[in-house]
Amino acid sequence: MKKLILIMLLAISLVTGLFAAPYYDAGSQMFTINAGPTVPFFAYNGKDNYTVFWPGLDNEETEKIENMNEYVGGIGSIAYQVFLNPWWAIGGELGYQFNYVAGTDIYASVPILFKASYYPVQTGRFDLPISLGVGLNYISFKDSSKLTFSAKLEVGGMFYFNDEWGLGVMAGVNFIPEIYLTDNRNVYSGIDAYIPITVSVAYRH
Amino acid sequence: MKKLLIILIAVSTLFISCNPDSSTSIIFDKMHANPSSDYRIYNYVGDYTDSEGHMNLVLGTNLGIMLYDITTMGYSIIVEPIARPLMVVGDYIIYYQQNRGETATLKAAKLSGNGLIPNEEIYDATFSIGSENNLFISNAYLYTDQSASGTSITYTVQVRQTPNETPSDREITFYRFEDDNISTSITPDNKFEISVGTASRAIADSSDEIAPYIVGDGYIAYLDENESYRDVYDIRSGNYESEIINWNSSNRRVATCPDSEIIAYFGSTGNTQVLVDNSGNIFTKDSSSPDSSWNNHGDFGSFPLDNRRVAYSTVINEELFIGFKYGPEVITINNDGTTNTKDTSDINDETIVGIKHHDGYYYVVTEESEVIRTSF
Numbered sequence: 409m410k411k412l413i414l415i416m417l418l419a420i421s422l423v424t425g426l427f428a429a430p431y432y433d434a435g436s437q438m439f440t441i442n443a444g445p446t447v448p449f450f451a452y453n454g455k456d457n458y459t460v461f462w463p464g465l466d467n468e469e470t471e472k473i474e475n476m477n478e479y480v481g482g483i484g485s486i487a488y489q490v491f492l493n494p495w496w497a498i499g500g501e502l503g504y505q506f507n508y509v510a511g512t513d514i515y516a517s518v519p520i521l522f523k524a525s526y527y528p529v530q531t532g533r534f535d536l537p538i539s540l541g542v543g544l545n546y547i548s549f550k551d552s553s554k555l556t557f558s559a560k561l562e563v564g565g566m567f568y569f570n571d572e573w574g575l576g577v578m579a580g581v582n583f584i585p586e587i588y589l590t591d592n593r594n595v596y597s598g599i600d601a602y603i604p605i606t607v608s609v610a611y612r613h
Numbered sequence: 614m615k616k617l618l619i620i621l622i623a624v625s626t627l628f629i630s631c632n633p634d635s636s637t638s639i640i641f642d643k644m645h646a647n648p649s650s651d652y653r654i655y656n657y658v659g660d661y662t663d664s665e666g667h668m669n670l671v672l673g674t675n676l677g678i679m680l681y682d683i684t685t686m687g688y689s690i691i692v693e694p695i696a697r698p699l700m701v702v703g704d705y706i707i708y709y710q711q712n713r714g715e716t717a718t719l720k721a722a723k724l725s726g727n728g729l730i731p732n733e734e735i736y737d738a739t740f741s742i743g744s745e746n747n748l749f750i751s752n753a754y755l756y757t758d759q760s761a762s763g764t765s766i767t768y769t770v771q772v773r774q775t776p777n778e779t780p781s782d783r784e785i786t787f788y789r790f791e792d793d794n795i796s797t798s799i800t801p802d803n804k805f806e807i808s809v810g811t812a813s814r815a816i817a818d819s820s821d822e823i824a825p826y827i828v829g830d831g832y833i834a835y836l837d838e839n840e841s842y843r844d845v846y847d848i849r850s851g852n853y854e855s856e857i858i859n860w861n862s863s864n865r866r867v868a869t870c871p872d873s874e875i876i877a878y879f880g881s882t883g884n885t886q887v888l889v890d891n892s893g894n895i896f897t898k899d900s901s902s903p904d905s906s907w908n909n910h911g912d913f914g915s916f917p918l919d920n921r922r923v924a925y926s927t928v929i930n931e932e933l934f935i936g937f938k939y940g941p942e943v944i945t946i947n948n949d950g951t952t953n954t955k956d957t958s959d960i961n962d963e964t965i966v967g968i969k970h971h972d973g974y975y976y977v978v979t980e981e982s983e984v985i986r987t988s989f
Contacts, residue, residue, distance in 0.1 A: 509644045549640045586641045598641040
């Protein structure tokens with residue numbers, strides 16, 4: 409019963425937010441610090457033309473990849489955005505992500521993203537941003553490294569204690585392609601995807 | 614907004630174009646090609662240098678063939694799962710595949726410039742023993758004749774139903790390597806040979822009762838049909854009659870545990886010829902004096918006998934490396950036959966299955982975990 413009441417209150421606040429007057433103005437700024445775990449989602453391997461979802465299966469006799477060899481890691485980022493109008497904000501995000509591979513080795517990535525956020529719900533005390541970030545990502549594993557692309561889709565909720573400070577949770581999917589164009593390397597092309605779940609602290613004015 | 618996107622795309626394109634494809638940049642394939650934590654490395658069969666000059670150790674694992682790039686120190690590729698690599702001949706890798714309950718297939722494929730094994734197999738031979746299909750390929754033997762003109766490599770595969778059974782009659786079909794002057798043949802006693810170059814040399818023991826067990830540095834050791842004793846011959850004479858050690862006359866029978874005292878190494882360090890048996894006994898001989906006798910240095914090592922089975926041994930830079938099961942020891946053999954041990958704390962108690970020396974480092978392949986780079 410309590411859950412039902414909670415869901416109803418949340419729904420009411422969302423609907424209220426959708427039709428409420430926007431809180432933000434063009435020129436409003438927001439600075440966000442995010443940190444939390446990131447869970448491997450799936451890996452597409454071009455060489456085998458095969459997709460495996462985390463954590464995969466242990467099958468020693470398969471001819472395909474059935475184990476991602478990756479474990480839950482962490483991600484942290486800082487983001488800065490400026491509102492173009494009451495609903496849209498753009499900016500950038502710099503982050504660092506790591507995941508353990510095969511238990512010992514560390515895969516790391518440093519995304520540098522252009523970020524666009526849409527705020528369909530904004531009550532002044534509660535925001536529901538939907539963000540898309542695209543840009544570059546410097547990835548490394550053992551002695552190997554590569555500068556590639558990255559795209560991150562996120563949604564979450566932010567509660568503001570006052571006019572400036574807020575705390576919330578964001579979750580989404582982070583896609584990282586590894587692309588090779590030359591004939592003898594293109595078989596190594598693939599995509600890794602992760603699910604970052606972060607706690608966000610926001611400062612706005 | 615549009616300008617920003619255009620700038621972003623332009624910068625990205627520039628970065629990608631300045632980010633050349635190279636083996637050191639491959640990320641995800643290495644991550645996902647890594648076997649799970651419970652993998653085991655069975656053997657180290659040879660080296661392969663890819664088109665970018667990176668030396669790769671060719672390893673056999675329970676998950677298939679794996680290449681370890683010395684330059685990037687990464688396990689780059691697993692190819693041909695269920696495959697067991699036997700040896701590397703130039704750019705070719707020879708391996709066999711056997712699914713449970715199915716006929717083993719001996720194959721060879723060319724390692725391409727980027728380290729991949731292409732799908733097409735240039736060589737395919739199927740072993741079959743009558744209606745049986747549970748083959749056990751017990752060992753692969755490699756003999757390299759450095760003194761002959763060109764490169765001569767003879768390769769022998771012994772096929773048995775079970776590890777302890779004598780070879781059975783078998784029907785083998787081989788196809789010739791068209792490139793690189795690699796040829797294959799079957800010896801009169803049904804042993805399999807691969808020769809590279811023009812100076813091939815056959816290991817052709819005329820007796821079906823004798824099976825070669827290990828070949829190296831000009832010597833061949835064999836077991837009789839009951840594996841009850843071993844003899845060692847110098848095959849460089851070509852007549853296989855120059856007996857070096859007659860283990861039978863030394864009353865060194867191995868009737869109860871055939872694998873426990875198998876000769877593990879033939880080789881030389883400077884003027885000293887070295888022979889090591891599976892229990893860690895070391896024999897040395899002055900190679901400059903053909904008539905000199907073998908000097909038995911006796912039991913060596915600090916491990917209990919039951920745990921001291923030799924997993925790997927080789928001589929690098931006149932140093933003898935012996936990897937024991939359940940614990941490594943690295944032993945230096947001096948020209949005078951005296952021995953010393955090396956600090957192997959880097960390797961801990963892992964079983965050595967191979968060692969490669971390259972650019973001042975020793976790359977120790979261990980069964981339990983991975984390749985360890987050390988300078989000892």
